[in-house]
Amino acid sequence: MSAHSHTHSDLTKNQSLVMDALSSSEGPLSAYTILDQLRDNGMRAPLQVYRALDKLVEYGLVHRLESLNAFVACRHPNCDSNKTIIFMICEACDKVNEITDAALAKNINKIAASEKFALNKSTVELRGLCPACQTD
Amino acid sequence: MSAHSHTHSDLTKNQSLVMDALSSSEGPLSAYTILDQLRDNGMRAPLQVYRALDKLVEYGLVHRLESLNAFVACRHPNCDSNKTIIFMICEACDKVNEITDAALAKNINKIAASEKFALNKSTVELRGLCPACQTD
DNA sequence: CGCAATCTTGTAATGAGATAACATCACCTA
DNA sequence: TAGGTGATGTTATCTCATTACAAGATTGCG
DSSP states (O other), rough: OOOGGGOOSOOOOOHHHHHHHHHHHSOBBHHHHHHHHTGGGGSSSSHHHHHHHHHHHHSSSEEEEETTTTEEOOOTTOOOOOOOEEEEEEEETOOOEEEEOOHHHHHHOOOOTTTOOOEEEEEEEEEEEEEGGGOO | OOOGOGGGGGGHHHHHHHHHHTTTOOSOOOOOHHHHHHHHGOOOSSSHHHHHHHHHHTTTEEEETTTEEEEOOOOOOOOOOOOOOOEEEEEETOOEEEEEEEEHHHHHHHHHTTTTOEEEEEEEEEEEOOOOOOOO
């Protein structure tokens, strides 16, 4: 099943609220930031947000950034959550660029295979400065 | 300066305690687990552990695993903390294998360059099953 | 229909990870 | 010996995440 087979209409109310919050954000948001933004929409407890996030991540609509303890809406055109995704996180403006790279994915699979490691999930997060923030 | 230019004798008391705890552990430890293990040695507050960990990471003796919020002693023979390190984390036994791969490092640098991203630090963490745990 | 099974939701409380702020101590050096 | 620097100790607080339990909603089937 493709990750994006879930359309917006499939989502529950809370899932839609969280999805919208992430989609309209410039950068990653923490669960508690999302909660604060959605207080007026009936969100009251962290767990409501975390439950929605869990599902959205499962559907491949949202990614979790391990190094930030935060979440971003998937912006990759043909995102397949099974692929290795590379996140480039700007340490100045906090924006995140999300890309895939066939060579790198292949490389990671090769490394795992050579170590006889049964790969389940890859996390690749790069920290640095995005083009816009290097001009300072 | 090479990451491992800091020998054990350079370390302060707290740093040594934390280093020993990590070195003698089979897998990664959280800061609070380390704290609990060292209560009898005078460690009383999280900050004492975090301060030691900060220095040990800075010296390249310890790595932080972003996806686990935990820390491991560096076991790579000629570890240079500037290199891209690949962590393979077993989801069954929690042991961590730490390797470097020149091709992958090159690949990541190439990707960053092609996106005009000024790379500062790379996090590559693979989740799955180690060889020993696949026999189940 | 009516009831049970199951899934989603709401709420409160708590666990786990990390840091801020401030006081103190040890050591080096001019 | 006075003063600077870095390491320590302590308390409180902040952020991130989950457990436990109650209450609705929905589906399936007699």
